[in-house]
Amino acid sequence: xxxxxxxxxxxxxxxxxxxxxxxxxxxxxxxxxxxxxxxxxxxxxxxxxxxxxxxxxxxxxxxxxxxxxxxxxxxxxxxxxxxxxxxxxxxxxxxxxxxxxxxxxxxxxxxxxxxxxxxxxxxxxxxxxxxxxxxxxxxxxxxxxxxxxxxxxxxxxxxxxxxxxxxxxxxxxxxxxxxxxxxxxxxxxxxxxxxxxxxxxxxxxxxxxxxxxxxxxxxxxxxxxxxxxxxxxxxxxxxxxxxxxxxxxxxxxxxxxxxxxxxxxxxxxxxxxxxxxxxxxxxxxxxxxxxxxxxxxxxxxxxxxxxxxxxxxxxxxxxxxxxxxxxxxxxxxxxxxxxxxxxxxxxxxxxxxxxxxxxxxxxxxxxxxxxxxxxxxxxxxxxxxxxxxxxxxxxxxxxxxxxxxxxxxxxxxxxxxxxxxxxxxxxxxxxxxxxxxxxxxxxxxxxxxxxxxxx
Amino acid sequence: xxxxxxxxxxxxxxxxxxxxxxxxxxxxxxxxxxxxxxxxxxxxxxxxxxxxxxxxxxxxxxxxxxxxxxxxxxxxxxxxxxxxxxxxxxxxxxxxxxxxxxxxxxxxxxxxxxxxxxxxxxxxxxxxxxxxxxxxxxxxxxxxxxxxxxxxxxxxxxxxxxxxxxxxxxxxxxxxxxxxxxxxxxxxxxxxxxxxxxxxxxxxxxxxxxxxxxxxxxxxxxxxxxxxxxxxxxxxxxxxxxxxxxxxxxxxxxxxxxxxxxxxxxxxxxxxxxxxxxxxxxxxxxxxxxxxxxxxxxxxxxxxxxxxxxxxxxxxxxxxxxxxxxxxxxxxxxxxxxxxxxxxxxxxxxxxxxxxxxxxxxxxxxxxxxxxxxxxxxxxxxxxxxxxxxxxxxxxxxxxxxxxxxxxxxxxxxxxxxxxxxxxxxxxxxxxxxxxxxxxxxxxxxxxxxxxxxxxxxxxxxxxxxxxxxxxxxxxxxxxxxxxxxxxxxxxxxxxxxxxxxxxxxxxx
Numbered sequence: 021x022x023x024x025x026x027x028x029x030x031x032x033x034x035x036x037x038x039x040x041x042x043x044x045x046x047x048x049x050x051x052x053x054x055x056x057x058x059x060x061x062x063x064x065x066x067x068x069x070x071x072x073x074x075x076x077x078x079x080x081x082x083x084x085x086x087x088x089x090x091x092x093x094x095x096x097x098x099x100x101x102x103x104x105x106x107x108x109x110x111x112x113x114x115x116x117x118x119x120x121x122x123x124x125x126x127x128x129x130x131x132x133x134x135x136x137x138x139x140x141x142x143x144x145x146x147x148x149x150x151x152x153x154x155x156x157x158x159x160x161x162x163x164x165x166x167x168x169x170x171x172x173x174x175x176x177x178x179x180x181x182x183x184x185x186x187x188x189x190x191x192x193x194x195x196x197x198x199x200x201x202x203x204x205x206x207x208x209x210x211x212x213x214x215x216x217x218x219x220x221x222x223x224x225x226x227x228x229x230x231x232x233x234x235x236x237x238x239x240x241x242x243x244x245x246x247x248x249x250x251x252x253x254x255x256x257x258x259x260x261x262x263x264x265x266x267x268x269x270x271x272x273x274x275x276x277x278x279x280x281x282x283x284x285x286x287x288x289x290x291x292x293x294x295x296x297x298x299x300x301x302x303x304x305x306x307x308x309x310x311x312x313x314x315x316x317x318x319x320x321x322x323x324x325x326x327x328x329x330x331x332x333x334x335x336x337x338x339x340x341x342x343x344x345x346x347x348x349x350x351x352x353x354x355x356x357x358x359x360x361x362x363x364x365x366x367x368x369x370x371x372x373x374x375x376x377x378x379x380x381x382x383x384x385x386x387x388x389x390x391x392x393x394x395x396x397x398x399x400x401x402x403x404x405x406x407x408x409x410x411x412x413x414x415x416x417x418x419x420x421x422x423x424x425x426x427x428x429x430x431x432x433x434x435x436x437x438x439x440x441x442x443x444x445x446x447x448x449x450x451x452x453x454x455x456x457x458x459x460x461x462x463x464x465x466x467x468x469x470x471x472x473x474x475x
Numbered sequence: 476x477x478x479x480x481x482x483x484x485x486x487x488x489x490x491x492x493x494x495x496x497x498x499x500x501x502x503x504x505x506x507x508x509x510x511x512x513x514x515x516x517x518x519x520x521x522x523x524x525x526x527x528x529x530x531x532x533x534x535x536x537x538x539x540x541x542x543x544x545x546x547x548x549x550x551x552x553x554x555x556x557x558x559x560x561x562x563x564x565x566x567x568x569x570x571x572x573x574x575x576x577x578x579x580x581x582x583x584x585x586x587x588x589x590x591x592x593x594x595x596x597x598x599x600x601x602x603x604x605x606x607x608x609x610x611x612x613x614x615x616x617x618x619x620x621x622x623x624x625x626x627x628x629x630x631x632x633x634x635x636x637x638x639x640x641x642x643x644x645x646x647x648x649x650x651x652x653x654x655x656x657x658x659x660x661x662x663x664x665x666x667x668x669x670x671x672x673x674x675x676x677x678x679x680x681x682x683x684x685x686x687x688x689x690x691x692x693x694x695x696x697x698x699x700x701x702x703x704x705x706x707x708x709x710x711x712x713x714x715x716x717x718x719x720x721x722x723x724x725x726x727x728x729x730x731x732x733x734x735x736x737x738x739x740x741x742x743x744x745x746x747x748x749x750x751x752x753x754x755x756x757x758x759x760x761x762x763x764x765x766x767x768x769x770x771x772x773x774x775x776x777x778x779x780x781x782x783x784x785x786x787x788x789x790x791x792x793x794x795x796x797x798x799x800x801x802x803x804x805x806x807x808x809x810x811x812x813x814x815x816x817x818x819x820x821x822x823x824x825x826x827x828x829x830x831x832x833x834x835x836x837x838x839x840x841x842x843x844x845x846x847x848x849x850x851x852x853x854x855x856x857x858x859x860x861x862x863x864x865x866x867x868x869x870x871x872x873x874x875x876x877x878x879x880x881x882x883x884x885x886x887x888x889x890x891x892x893x894x895x896x897x898x899x900x901x902x903x904x905x906x907x908x909x910x911x912x913x914x915x916x917x918x919x920x921x922x923x924x925x926x927x928x929x930x931x932x933x934x935x936x937x938x939x940x941x942x943x944x945x946x947x948x949x950x951x952x953x954x955x956x957x958x959x960x961x962x963x964x965x966x967x968x969x970x971x972x973x974x975x976x977x978x979x980x981x982x983x984x
Contacts (some may be wrong), residue, residue, distance in 0.1 A: 276838075426862065427966060428671050438674055439946065439959035442966045446921060446958075459860050 095173040096163035097121035098194035103162055103297045104128075104150045109309050111140040112193050121193075128154035166298055171271055172197045173297075182293075184208075188316045188342065192295045198271050199262075199291040206238040206261045207382050210318030210339065212311075212332040213247025213325040218357050219424060219455065219462055221325030222250040224349050228322065229254030231375040233261045237382055238290070240264040240318050242310060243283055245276055247324045247332070252282050255290070262290030266314045268306035270294060275302035293317075308334055315339035320381040322372050323348040326360030333360050336369070345381045347372045409444075412436065416444050417453065417463065424460035476500070478565035478572070481579040482558035483602040484550045485595040487760050487800070487807030488724040490602025494544040495555055497562035502538035508559075510543030513551045513759075522553070522584045523560045530588035530633040533567055549805065551759045553583035554593035557609065560584060560632060561639075574639045578627075579603035581618075582611040588632040592617070595724035600624055609635065615648050616732045617723060621716055651732040661701050664877040668868030672699050675859045675967055677881050680706035681888035682945030683899030685793065685815040685854055687778070690861030691825045696818035699861065700742075700774045703816060705878045706885050707738040707771065714770040717810050721769060725762040739771035741813075745780035753788045753811075755800040760807045765792055768813040778817040779846040786851055789815070793854045817855065819847070856901065856938045857967040888948035900945045905937055912944040917958040925965060939964045 098121045101112060115124040118139050127136050128150050137147035166173050174180045174195045182204050185191045209232050213221055229239045229251040239255035241248040243265040255263035265286040269275045271294050274283050286292055295313060296306060311331065315321055315338035323346070326332040336346045347370030351358025365371055372378050419425070419433040431441050445461055448454040455462045476499040483490045506520045519541075527534050541559055543550050557580040564570045581599045582590040592614035593599065600608045601622035609627045610618045618626035627645055629635035637643045666673060672688070676699055679686045688696040710718060715734040722728050722735060743752060743764040750756045754763035765773055775781060792798040796812040822840045835843075852858070864872070892899050895911055903911060914922060922939070925931040931939065942964035943956040950960075 278841075428669075428862065431670050432868075437959070438671060438966075439963040442962035443957075443959035446962050446965070450924065459862075 092122075092160055092163070093175075094121045095175050095178075095194065096159040097125045098175055099166060099173050099196075099297050100125055100154075100157055100159035100162045101128075102194055102295070103157065103299065104153055106142070106146050106149070108305060109190065109192060109295060111142060113190075114140045116193055125154065125159060131155065162297070166196065169272060169298060170198060171298060172201070182317060184317050185313070190312055191316075192313060194295070196271055196294045196297055197291060198287045199289075201291060203238045203262050203264055203291045204317065206236055207384055208238045208240055208264065208318045208320075209378065209382060210240040210314050210321040210335065210344075211247070211251040212241060212314065212321065212323055212335045213251075213361070214327050214330045214332060214357055215244050215246035215248070216327065216357060217246040217250070217325050218351075218355060219460060220351065220355075221247055221349075221357060223455065225250040225324040226254035226257070228324070228349075228372070228375065228378060229263070230258045232378055233258035233263065235375070235379060235384060236261050237378075237384065238262065238264050240266060240314055242307075242314055242335075243267050243279055243286065243292075245278060249279055249282055251324070252286055256282075256285055262286075264291045264293065264317065266310055266317065267292065267294045268296065268310040269302035270296045270298045270300035272298045273301060307331065311335040312338045315344060316342055318344060320345040320347065320378070322378065322381075323361045323364055325349065325351055325355075325357045326364075327356060328359040328363070330360045333364070336364060340369075345370060347377070347381055349373070412440070413444055413448060416441065416448065420461075420463040424462045426459045426461070430461070476566045478562040480558045480562040480565070480575065481603050481605050482555050482581055483579070483599040484548070484554060485552060485593075485598060485724055485759075486548075486805070487754075487809060488595065488598055488720050488762055488766070489807070490595065490598035490600070491548060492602050492604045493548070493550060493555065493558075495558040495562050496542040496544060497559065497566050498540045498542070499535050499537050499563075499566045500540075504536045504538065506539045506541070508541045508543065510541075510546045511549045512543060513549065515553050516543070516550045516555060519553065519556050519559055522556055522586060523563065525586040526556070526584040526588040526632050527560060527563065529586060530631065530636070532564060532569060532632070532636065535563060535567055539563070552593055553591075554581050554599060556584040557582040557590060557632070557635075561635075564636065570636065570639055574641075577605045578607045578609060578639075579605050579624075580609045582609070582614070584632060590629060590631060590635070592729070594726045595720070597621060597723040598720050600626060612648055616650055617729065619650070620719065620732075620734060661698075661705060662878045663702050663705070663881055664874050666695065666698060666702065666875050667872040668864035669695060669699065669861065669875075671967075672859060672861050673875055673881075674963075675857050676703055676706060677885060677949060678942060678945050678967070679703060679814055679816070679857065680881075681885045681899070681949050682856075682892070682942060683814055683901040684856035684942055684945065685901075686817070687852070687855040687858045688816070688818040688861050689821050689858065690818070691863055692820060694861045694863045696861050697774075697776055700772070700776075700816045700818060701740070702878065703772050703774075703814065704738045704740040706882050707814075708882075708886055708889055709736045710738060710770045718767075718769050718771075721762045721766050721809070725767060727767045737771075739768050740774065741765075741768040741771070742774040742776060745775070745777045747781070747785065749782075749785045749788055752785050753792065753798050753800065754807075754809050755802060760800055760802060760805070762809045763798070765789065765798060765811040765813060766809040769810050771813060772816055773813045774816045774818075776818050778819040779843060783846060783848065787848055790850055790854065815854070818861075821860075853934070856942050859967060884949050884951075887951065888945060891948045892945075900941050900948065903941060903944075908937060908941055908944070911954065912940045912947075913955040914940070914961065915955045915957050918943075918956050918961040921958060921961055921965075931965070931968075935968065939968055942967060 101107060101115065101121060101124060119127065131151050133144065133147050133151050136150060137144055140147070163173065172180065174197060176191050176193050180201055181195065184204070211225055211229055213225060225247045233239055233255040238261040239251055241251040241263065243249070243252060252263050252265060263286050265283065271292055274280050293313065295309060311334050315335050318339065321336055321339035321344055323332045323336050340346050346364065348361040348364040349372050350365055351361055353362060370381060415434055416430060419430050427438065427441060427445065431438055434441065445454060449456050453464060455464050478497050480495045482493050482495055484493050508517055508519065524534050543555065561570065561575060561580050565572060565575060581593060581596065583593050585591055590611035592611045596610055596614040596617045597620055600610065600618045601624065603624065607625045607627055608618060609629060612628045612630050615626060615628040628648065629638055638645050663673060675686055678684060680703060688699065690696050715736045718739060719734045741764045747764065750763065752763050753765055754761060792811040793815060796810065797808050798811045799806060799808045822835045822843050824835045889899060895903065895907065897903055922936055926936055939961065940956065943960040944954065946960045946963055947954055947956055
């Protein structure tokens with residue numbers, strides 16, 4: 021490799037001793053050895069990744085420590101490689117199947133376009149852009165930018181790498197994280213679902229996540245809107261295991277924007293993970309790849325609500341392929357938002373109706389539960405209800421048929437004046453007997469599902 | 476040889492007196508108009524010449540200078556034609572000065588010598604600095620409407636000369652008989668279902684509150700909006716005079732024998748340009764749709780399809796009730812106090828609102844909602860979701876109260892507002908509102924909860940109080956505002972589902 025371009029003398033120095041064995045692991049996840057194509061290319065030394073290692077064995081730093089001062093670790097090169105536009109996990113794997121990260125970077129930086137293109141299985145245009153960008157980029161700078169932003173760069177096989185991913189079929193070559201990685205030592209549950217969720221789905225996701233977190237299970241989700249956001253919000257509402265967010269974009273590219281608060285709180289109190297380096301845009305293809313990480317990290321995967329062709333089903337499939345328990349929350353058969361999740365149940369996956377079901381899936385004993393749940397409504401129920409007339413309130417509650425209803429529907433059913441009705445609905449809402457989302461009011465069970473695990 | 480004839484030109488909706496001076500001297504025959512005439516004014520020369528010749532009247536083959544005084548004021552339009560022609564006749568001694576003394580002339584000339592109406596005749600007539608004004612026959616009714624000046628008319632230039640010479644008597648065309656104010660064609664009785672929508676209309680009419688209706692296509696938003704003018708009180712005399720002048724000047728419809736007292740209903744298409752909507756134009760500063768809706772309703776259907784710049788131009792007139800249009804050629808103010816009614820779909824597919832019905836992506840939905848800027852949205856005191864009526868409501872629903880009954884309540888509520896010194900509650904200042912709309916204890920607690928939860932801003936609370944006060948007025952109760960008043964006002968403020976913050980956000984924040 022060093023024939024083509026001057027390799028900084030420190031490149032090999034930071035490589036870990038276990039590089040050979042992890043290279044072998046990598047090849048299992050990489051279908052294309054690149055042998056034939058590589059042999060045709062001038063300057064291609066050999067086909068295996070572990071063979072042409074001429075690095076000095078001495079003087080490497082701690083694998084997870086990264087570059088201190090002049091040392092430049094694999095992390096830096098992996099971060100730089102992942103920063104290239106269009107560098108997905110599969111392409112990165114193909115490059116790493118043949119080369120060490122530093123060598124792959126060298127190849128690109130030295131402008132060996134055809135070789136890189138063939139190895140990664142990409143067209144000339146993509147490779148051309150890689151080569152152009154690599155010539156301008158500085159791995160050391162990219163790495164230090166991550167460190168400045170408080171983002172840890174963890175290489176596969178290094179100490180901080182999540183255990184659940186190590187044995188995985190398609191483990192990410194590099195992970196970018198923010199927050200407390202120890203969260204993953206808890207039992208974990210992945211809660212996913214549609215972005216276009218109903219009030220029912222969001223409520224269930226919120227309550228399941230809140231109780232799961234209170235029982236000490238870390239909730240993993242994708243920080244998308246809808247079910248994901250409700251799950252994260254639920255986990256944050258509990259005084260228990262903090263949540264884990266696995267996102268598709270770079271950790272500085274908050275997407276979708278409306279979850280900015282949630283995003284920051286997850287990073288602060290829990291763990292935020294991404295396969296993409298800082299600055300990576302939320303491109304479409306990153307999300308299915310992200311789903312496999314969520315699936316692999318969770319001991320169980322719960323689909324709360326999913327449309328018939330929802331992305332959450334993809335996560336469920338990934339989880340099933342990994343032998344994780346997959347369960348779904350049943351929904352109304354007429355609700356399009358539950359079509360996918362109901363089909364999962366029809367196909368034989370588990371059913372989650374309350375926290376008991378979830379704990380059974382996770383093999384968690386109820387005895388070690390820390391039971392300090394904050395009440396969803398800390399407001400005293402009497403405050404708003406005092407002025408309201410109980411008979412009218414009862415009539416209004418009777419007018420609900422356990423399906424959401426609007427003010428106008430209720431007015432038609434009860435015949436109560438719109439102003440009076442609004443006033444009573446407001447009081448019932450404050451008292452926690454109703455829930456409101458936009459136009460729709462829904463009757464709540466006495467206390468949200470599974471909110472009090474003692475009963 | 477010099478003659479001076481008074482006339483007037485239009486500036487916005489206001490007339491400006493202009494003196495037409497004609498000077499004829501020896502020299503190479505020529506005809507020059509000075510005094511900042513625009514193109515249509517400069518073309519007078521050809522119209523006047525043809526009209527004089529067709530009327531068998533002489534055209535001076537001399538050096539003619541026409542000055543339009545004051546010289547610094549830009550003159551637009553063809554309304555000075557007749558004054559120029561008469562001045563030419565005076566300098567040629569076809570007419571004596573005494574014959575035209577104390578008489579102004581406002582009309583356009585046809586090539587055959589006929590007199591034609593010019594836009595804004597009403598404003599022009601009252602602007603001239605003399606007692607008698609000659610206008611075209613078809614502008615006679617309009618000229619007599621509201622001005623102190625005596626209006627005279629003639630069908631053609633030739634006839635006019637005969638009248639002025641005393642060879643014939645002035646002919647007064649018959650005025651159309653005064654009409655009864657027609658009952659509004661669209662009655663609230665026809666609306667089935669939509670209890671909240673009907674109530675919102677009533678509140679909008681009584682309090683002058685701007686109303687935004689969001690709902691799927693075919694839900695009846697336009698139907699509701701069209702019934703709002705029928706609920707409004709007739710224009711008072713001041714407003715009627717202003718509206719009549721605006722209609723006359725902007726050519727929104729030529730006024731006939733009486734002032735316009737029916738509240739206007741204007742529904743411009745969403746392709747409207749800024750100038751068409753708020754007034755202006757590159758040369759002539761014309762009143763726009765918002766001025767034509769003065770005292771009535773401006774209905775913007777498909778609010779999301781209007782260009783954002785045009786919509787944001789509404790913010791200032793919504794606040795001040797007047798639009799000031801400034802251009803290089805000058806600036807004019809148009810009155811623009813109206814009830815704004817907007818309607819739009821909740822999302823591109825139009826079906827958002829019910830759980831799980833919308834097929835739009837979040838991004839598409841947010842893009843759609845963003846077309847309405849926050850400040851403009853803030854001007855709507857009521858944001859109402861209008862659902863599709865169910866089959867039950869359509870076929871078996873009770874017909875609602877007729878417009879006449881609702882209108883009675885609205886008029887009573889307006890009288891209560893009148894006692895507070897305003898035409899309607901939406902014009903109350905915040906200090907006045909504080910004094911006039913005290914909150915009962917239960918309502919105050921509810922308001923506090925709404926503000927504390929971030930659902931309502933301080934300004935939002937003011938507007939909700941204002942709507943609550945109107946609800947009180949409609950029920951014929953004196954303040955303080957009770958819980959139900961405020962609860963309904965709150966319902967009407969944040970109903971549309973897409974205006975709510977996301978579910979998760981409400982848990983975190």
